[in-house]
Amino acid sequence: MMKYTWGLVFIMLLFSCKRDPDFIAADGHTHTHYNLNIPAGLPAMTIPANNPMTMEGVALGRKLFYDNILSANNTMNCGSCHQLKNYFVDSNKQFSTGVELVAGTRNSMSLFNIGYASKFFWDGGAADLESQVVGPITDPIELHETLSNVVAKIQADPLYPSLFKKAFGTDVVSSKLIIQSIAQFERTLISANSKFDQWKRGEATLNTQETRGMNLYLGEGKGDCVHCHGYGSTFTDFEFRNTGLDSIPVDLGRARVTLLKTDEGKFKTPSLRNVEMTAPYMHDGRFTNLRQVLEHYNKNFHYTENLAAEMKVVVKNRLTETDIDDIIAFLNTLTDHEAINNPNFDKP
Ligand code: HEC
Ligand code: HEC
Structure with missing residues (x-):
């Protein structure tokens, strides 16, 4: 009998460990921690203390990343030039064209493992992933939208304010929270299961x-x-x-x-x-x-x-x-x- 009881306790422990622990943010709202699953081939990722990852924040960022609402004429989103099927670069294009159909002068960069980088863009013009997000939204040859317009459009959307409430405890949309959620989503884009990684783990041969x-x-x-x-x-x-x-x-x-x-x-x-x-x-x-x-x-x-x-x-x-x-x-x-x-x- 004793044995079964311990077995049950063990299963319950296992269950409670597997479940993402909730936490109460300063705003009194309950969020669910997002547990980054780092594969063996990559080191631990440093998450900035002022933008902890939550399930709700990542889900919101993912929706925004793929939403045309971010662009001036509602025709493009981040995924237009960072396509998953093309390993988050633009489909074999030298230069991507933005909303005005004008081409830039730099080749799109993959977003896989972007959470490990410390400077962003080919010239390192953005110092963190959060400040990076502003670039493509406002760049005249990318999404060419103003931050105030984006905020107003998202605030007026029937669904978004409730998603901000879930993610950040407020339904007041702000550029800061848009940026934070997109950065949270970007940090989940991890890739390290190549033949090389499998070989390192002793599962494949070169x-x-x-x-x-x-x-x-x-x-x-x-x-x-x-x-x-x-x-x-x-x-x-x-x-x-x-x-x-x-x-x-x-x-x-x-x-x-x-x-x-x-x-x-x-x-x-x-x-x-x-x-x-x-x-x-x-x-x-x-x-x-x-x-x-x-x-x-x-x-x-x-x-x-x-x-x-x-x-x-x-x-x-x-x-x-x-x-x-x-x-x-x-x-x-x-x-x-x-x-x-x-x-x-x-x-x-
Ligand atoms: C001195 C440092 C340095 C060395 C050595 C070096 N690379 Fe690079 N590599 C870079 C830099 C910096 C870039 C980006 C250059 C640019 O775009 O102006 C780059 C770009 C690349 C790219 C293009 C990737 C992309 O996404 O566009 C490939 C592929 C590449 N290197 C492979 C190699 C290989 C293979 C070797 C060895 C033969 C090598 N590199 C040696 C620094 C280096
Ligand atoms: C019109 C095409 C286009 C759109 C839309 C676009 N990007 Fe980019 N992205 C690029 C290009 C091109 C670069 C390289 C720019 C440079 O270095 O000047 C880049 C670079 C980046 C980088 C830097 C990667 C690194 O390794 O440093 C990140 C992160 C990024 N984009 C995220 C986003 C996000 C988030 C959005 C949506 C808010 C977005 N992009 C929208 C084309 C685009």
């Missing part, structure tokens, strides 16, 4: 070519990709660098934010997870395939003033055609084929 490619990726004086894109985890260190794309940078990149001469032509190092699926490449989408990217690193880069130190020391033409094939084979093991089928990431 073939000879992939293994060779991995060693070239890691090899100093060879691929030497690891110095900037890292190995494992997010496959980037998020730092800004000039990779010698142009002898005189067309887009000043990081220098547009810092106004420093030494930052001209520097761009955020992108993650290489799912890179197979996110062509075209680089901040301006100038390369249509990975082979062109590899040829750039192998021989086509320019010795610009701000060229990254790692690239100044490598010898041009160090990689053979086979080396390039093998590095690409390794990069292809970083694709998480399941991530785009996650129903929680899709339009609600």
Whole structure:
């Protein structure tokens, strides 16, 4: 009998652990914690203390992310240029067009694992995910809407105020809360179940070519990709660098934010997870395939003033055609084929 009682207690404990604990926010409203499920291949994510993740906040942010209400003529939303089926980039486009059908000058960026980044946009122009959201809403060549119009439209909607009440304890819509909820949703967009991750967990094997490619990726004086894109985890260190794309940078990149001469032509190092699926490449989408990217690193880069130190020391033409094939084979093991089928990431 005793045994059964303990069994029951155990089951009850299990149940209470599995259930998301509720918490009472300062406004006296009950919210449900959102438990981020971080897979083995990624580190813990730092969530800002002033925007804790809740089930209600994430659900609201997800609805807003996919809602045309965010744009000037109600025709576009965040998902228009960050499409789940395309690993959160725009469908094979060099430049996305916004509500006025005007194209920008930079290639769309994937939003997978965005919660790990510390600066946003190719030039790091936004310091946190919350302040990032304002950019696309108000940008004349993106959603081209004013924050006050967005707030007014959402406030007038028959459904939204009650969702804000659930998420934040108030039905008074504000740009701050719009931004906070979208950022909460973006932090849930995690992807780390590629063949590489499965191999790391001992569930898959890398073939000879992939293994060779991995060693070239890691090899100093060879691929030497690891110095900037890292190995494992997010496959980037998020730092800004000039990779010698142009002898005189067309887009000043990081220098547009810092106004420093030494930052001209520097761009955020992108993650290489799912890179197979996110062509075209680089901040301006100038390369249509990975082979062109590899040829750039192998021989086509320019010795610009701000060229990254790692690239100044490598010898041009160090990689053979086979080396390039093998590095690409390794990069292809970083694709998480399941991530785009996650129903929680899709339009609600
Ligand atoms: C018209 C297309 C378009 C729309 C609409 C759009 N984006 Fe973007 N997004 C881009 C482009 C292009 C970039 C790169 C811009 C740059 O670096 O200057 C970008 C960059 C980002 C980044 C930075 C990623 C990184 O790794 O630093 C985030 C986050 C983001 N967008 C989220 C959003 C959200 C949230 C919305 C809706 C409020 C949105 N985007 C709407 C095209 C778009
Ligand atoms: C000196 C640091 C550095 C090294 C070394 C380096 N990268 Fe990069 N990588 C970057 C930066 C910075 C960018 C963005 C450049 C831009 O858009 O101006 C980038 C962009 C890329 C992109 C485009 C991704 C996208 O989403 O557009 C790919 C693919 C890539 N690198 C692969 C590699 C491979 C493979 C190697 C090794 C052969 C390598 N990189 C070596 C810093 C580096």
